Amino acid sequence: MELVYTIYLFLNLAPWLVLGLPPIWTQPEQVHLSYPGVPGSMEVTWTTFNKTDSTVEYGLLGGRLFDLSTQGNSTLFVDSGDEKRAMYIHRVILIGLKPTATYVYHCGSDEGWSDVFYFTALNDSVHFSPKFALYGDLGNENPQSLARLQKETQMEMYDVILHIGDFAYDMHEDNARIGDEFMRQIQSIAAYVPYMTCPGNHESTYNFSNYRNRFSMPGQTEGLWYSWNLGSAHIISISTEVYFYLDFGQELIFRQLEWLEKDLQEANHPENRAVRPWIITMGHRPMYCSDDDQDDCTKFDSYVRLGRNDTKPPAPGLEDLFYRYGVDLELWAHEHTYERLWPVYGDKVYNGSMEQPYVNPKAPVHIVTGSAGCRERTDKFNPNPKDWSAFRSTDYGYTRMHVVNASHLYLEEVSDDQNGKVIDSIWLVKEKHGPSAWL
Numbered sequence: 001m002e003l004v005y006t007i008y009l010f011l012n013l014a015p016w017l018v019l020g021l022p023p024i025w026t027q028p029e030q031v032h033l034s035y036p037g038v039p040g041s042m043e044v045t046w047t048t049f050n051k052t053d054s055t056v057e058y059g060l061l062g063g064r065l066f067d068l069s070t071q072g073n074s075t076l077f078v079d080s081g082d083e084k085r086a087m088y089i090h091r092v093i094l095i096g097l098k099p100t101a102t103y104v105y106h107c108g109s110d111e112g113w114s115d116v117f118y119f120t121a122l123n124d125s126v127h128f129s130p131k132f133a134l135y136g137d138l139g140n141e142n143p144q145s146l147a148r149l150q151k152e153t154q155m156e157m158y159d160v161i162l163h164i165g166d167f168a169y170d171m172h173e174d175n176a177r178i179g180d181e182f183m184r185q186i187q188s189i190a191a192y193v194p195y196m197t198c199p200g201n202h203e204s205t206y207n208f209s210n211y212r213n214r215f216s217m218p219g220q221t222e223g224l225w226y227s228w229n230l231g232s233a234h235i236i237s238i239s240t241e242v243y244f245y246l247d248f249g250q251e252l253i254f255r256q257l258e259w260l261e262k263d264l265q266e267a268n269h270p271e272n273r274a275v276r277p278w279i280i281t282m283g284h285r286p287m288y289c290s291d292d293d294q295d296d297c298t299k300f301d302s303y304v305r306l307g308r309n310d311t312k313p314p315a316p317g318l319e320d321l322f323y324r325y326g327v328d329l330e331l332w333a334h335e336h337t338y339e340r341l342w343p344v345y346g347d348k349v350y351n352g353s354m355e356q357p358y359v360n361p362k363a364p365v366h367i368v369t370g371s372a373g374c375r376e377r378t379d380k381f382n383p384n385p386k387d388w389s390a391f392r393s394t395d396y397g398y399t400r401m402h403v404v405n406a407s408h409l410y411l412e413e414v415s416d417d418q419n420g421k422v423i424d425s426i427w428l429v430k431e432k433h434g435p436s437a438w439l
Contacts, residue, residue, distance in 0.1 A: 025049030026111035028090070030183035030214075032190030035160070037218035037228040039124035040097045042194070044107050045216045046090050046114065047183065048074075054090040058105035061118060065104060070094050077213040080206040081175035091216050097121035117191040122159065126275045128231040129405065134162035135398035136200060136284060136333020139169035139374030140182045144396040145416045146373065150188045158193055158400075160230065164333035165200025165240075165284030169374045171210035179210050197223060198237040200284035200334065207248050208241070225256050227263050232406045233278040234267045236260070240285040240334075243303040243315065244296075253308075253315045260318075264325035268434060277406045277433035279327045286332035286368045287319055288341055290385035290392065295335065297368075298382070300347065319345065322364060326434035329409065333370035336379040337394050338413050340424060341366040344388040350438070357390075359429045362438050367411060369399040391424045407431055 030047040044056050054074050057066035072092030079085045092107065102120045106113050123130075133149060152158065171179030189195065196217065203211035208224070217223035217237070227236040238260065242252040266272060267279055287305035289297035296302045307317035322330065323345050342349045343361035351357035358365065371378055371394070378394045385392070395415040402410040412425035430437060 026052045026109070028108040028112060028114040029187075030180065031107060031114050031117065031187050032183065032215075033119055033192070033194050034196060034216045035122060035194040035218070035228060035230075036093055037226075038095070040099065040121065041093055041095050042097060042119060042121060043091060043093045043216050044072075044105070045214075046107050047180070047214075048088050048090065048108075048112070049086070051076075051088055052090075052111045053109035054092055054107075055109055056092040056094060056105055056107045058094065058103050060098075061102040061104050066106070075213070077209075079172065079176035080209060081172060083175040085175045085177075087176075087180075089213055099123045099125070119192055120156070120159070122194070122230065126232055127405070130159040130231045130233070130403055131157065132160050132162055132401040132403075133158045133398055134164060134282070134331055134401055135369050135372040136164035137166040137336055137370040137374050137376075138163065138186075138372040139166075139376075140178050140185065141169065141375040142373050142377070143185065144373030145398050146185060146189075148414070148416055148420055149372075149398065153189045153192055161189060161193055161195045162282055162331065163195060163197045164282050164331055164369070165198050166202040166333065166370070166374070167197075167200070167211070168202075169376065170202045170205065171214070172205040176210060179214065183214060196228075196235075196237065198282055198284060199224060199239050199241055201241060201244065204241060204245050221259075224252075225259060227267075229276055231403050232276055233280050233403045234272075234276045236263060236279065236281045238281060238283040238318070240283045240304050243308060244285075246311070250311050250315070253311065257316060257321070261321065264321070264327075268325055273434055277430070278329070278403060278409060279325070279433070280329045280331065281322065281327055282331040283318075284332065285334045286366065287317075287330070288344060288366055288388060289332075289335045289337075289339055289368055290382045290389045291335045291337055291379045292382040293335070293379055297332075297335065323438070324435060326437055327364050328430060328433060329428065330364050330366045332366065332368045335368050335370050336374070336376060337368065337371050337381065337392065338397060338399070338424070339368040339389060339393075340391040340411075340413075340426065341368075341388045342390045345438075347386070347388070349388050356429075358426050360431055360437070361428075365428055367399060369413070371396050372398050373416070393423055395423065397423070
């Protein structure tokens, strides 16, 4: 009888004994690509929850599968939540890729491999005409535009995705499990094309640690600010958040400004501006908007636009800097709406002409695109916008951008509420780039 009781007790306790053992998580997940900024390269990033090797096996589409192999490394990321959850972020940079060639790949180790994905190596020609999808403020809950973006990406409509801040809502929540789930959600986009990012206010918890650890951007700033080239465009990603989270270091404002001015100076060298005439910036919080929510961009003295006078020394804003170096197009998010502005500087409109406002404009063009979908829903607009507001929509959606050539750039807004209808579009045409274009 005692033996029977012992067996009975063991069988009843067995599930609890099994549950008490830590699981083995060596399977790669959350796979995503980014462009390191070097022609012929691509970076693959993924997550495991146990330490494993970091390997990408790949080969040309139609060739021998996994003919090539590259090793990388992993870093331990411990979330700062109560559970102190640990994960390993793996990074492998592939080099020597043939421009425009399509590669099939998987990543992981002999302890577990990812699904098989593919990507097309970016064309490194200055005559390349890249196509982008761009948006901000995409969440784990209510990611309304995600399905359409997934389908269009896998239909090869885009060369690059620009996510202009605010991910998951929020990556740190539930001890970073929301971040894990969001990265799994975007894998069906980000494992196929470079997914280029900048930080937003929703990444600020624990000093942006989830953002800085999960994404792999060019440069040595953990993705806070960086630049890269594609086709005839020089693209600059910045952190607007340095103006708002001073507890993380006021010096970040000045470090970014110093880097940004040097980068703009370099981009404006005549030999550089001749081959990459378009300068495009992306940052989360806009300088201008007409939303009815009292955010920074609704105020005339916006920190991002005009700077802060309560720091020592006072911190300059970005509008004069961008104008001085002839930035052509400024991409923003944060407001859960879409808004296209007339060319604007100093709160005044500087259209090319009344008939053709975006042909040879006399100031930068601003686009706000933060309505991809999140749990905070869309925002409302001020019923009386200023003169610089050209078109507004509260539909869920995202923006497409095509850098056609050195003089022509096309933008259109897609409404997911209206089944993918293009509800706004413009051609930005510039016969001259740089500061002299404003004269």
